[in-house]
Amino acid sequence: MAFKTISAQLAAKLDQELMGPEIGFTLQQLMELAGLSVAQAVQKQYPISIYQKRQILVVAGPGNNGGDGLVCARHLALFGYQPVVYYPKRSSKIEFYSQLVRQLDFFGVPVLGSDDKWTHYLTSPETVCIVDAIFGFSFKPPMREPFGSIVSELVKVQNAVPIVSVDIPTGWDVDGGPVAGTDSLAPSVLVSLTVPKPCANKLQAGRTTHFVGGRFVSASFAKKFGFEPFPYPFTDQVLKL
Numbered sequence: 230m231a232f233k234t235i236s237a238q239l240a241a242k243l244d245q246e247l248m249g250p251e252i253g254f255t256l257q258q259l260m261e262l263a264g265l266s267v268a269q270a271v272q273k274q275y276p277i278s279i280y281q282k283r284q285i286l287v288v289a290g291p292g293n294n295g296g297d298g299l300v301c302a303r304h305l306a307l308f309g310y311q312p313v314v315y316y317p318k319r320s321s322k323i324e325f326y327s328q329l330v331r332q333l334d335f336f337g338v339p340v341l342g343s344d345d346k347w348t349h350y351l352t353s354p355e356t357v358c359i360v361d362a363i364f365g366f367s368f369k370p371p372m373r374e375p376f377g378s379i380v381s382e383l384v385k386v387q388n389a390v391p392i393v394s395v396d397i398p399t400g401w402d403v404d405g406g407p408v409a410g411t412d413s414l415a416p417s418v419l420v421s422l423t424v425p426k427p428c429a430n431k432l433q434a435g436r437t438t439h440f441v442g443g444r445f446v447s448a449s450f451a452k453k454f455g456f457e458p459f460p461y462p463f464t465d466q467v468l469k470l
């Protein structure tokens with residue numbers, strides 16, 4: 230399905246308005262809906278009944294893309310999967326993230342730190358997919374450690390274990406796509422949030438299944454930002470593009 234995109238700059242403006250005084254969404258609300266939509270895309274793409282596997286590695290970055298991953302992991306656990314979260318750099322600047330981690334503890338979802346053996350989950354035969362919630366639309370190259378090494382590990386296994394990227398394949402330029410000279414992720418699934426960004430035009434058609442999620446804008450608001458409202462089916466939180 231052909232889709233319109235909006236630039237990283239316009240996407241940031243769209244967010245400001247969504248969380249501005251007129252509309253009044255909180256970041257927590259948007260993150261909850263975004264994380265839920267990613268979990269639903271995973272469930273549609275890798276149903277337990279077909280894959281007979283439940284383990285999912287969620288790699289969470291230090292910002293809100295990472296926050297989406299923490300929310301997604303919680304919903305995956307409720308759906309009956311066995312998520313494990315690798316969260317190497319916990320930004321303490323936002324109290325909300327530690328509440329999301331407390332919720333994961335509450336649901337018995339392991340949250341590994343930088344000195345835990347996370348790579349075991351990359352190649353375990355039990356792992357059905359890996360959720361890339363490292364960076365989203367605020368990534369600015371070049372990649373700083375430990376994330377360069379982490380992304381290289383993901384690139385190594387991406388033909389054996391499907392990668393599901395949240396909003397932007399980590400390491401890609403939000404508008405331009407894969408950055409020349411870096412080993413780029415080639416995800417099996419991309420869940421664009423709110424509206425696809427221009428890098429989504431660089432997805433390999435035969436390889437990457439593309440969903441849009443983050444069902445929290447009205448038709449008039451979409452049109453105001455230059456895209457058609459997405460025809461989400463019924464109560465679905467994602468639409469396959």
Ligand SMILES: NC(=O)C1=CN([C@@H]2O[C@H](COP(=O)(O)OP(=O)(O)OC[C@H]3O[C@@H](n4cnc5c(N)ncnc54)[C@H](OP(=O)(O)O)[C@@H]3O)[C@@H](O)[C@H]2O)[C@@H](O)CC1
Nearest residue numbers: 244259263292293294364365366367368369371372373396
């Ligand atoms: N707004 C919405 O509608 C919604 C937005 N949502 C989500 O928010 C995402 C955007 O979140 P975001 O702005 O926090 O940025 P994000 O991409 O997580 O990264 C920021 C972090 O990465 C770091 N960093 C950057 N470059 C780096 C490098 N080269 N190497 C290393 N580190 C680097 C940077 O560190 P700093 O530069 O600040 O030290 C900072 O800590 C968006 O993609 C979507 O998924 C949903 O929650 C809900 C709906």
Ligand SMILES: [K+]
Nearest residue numbers: 361364395397
């Ligand atoms: K990502």
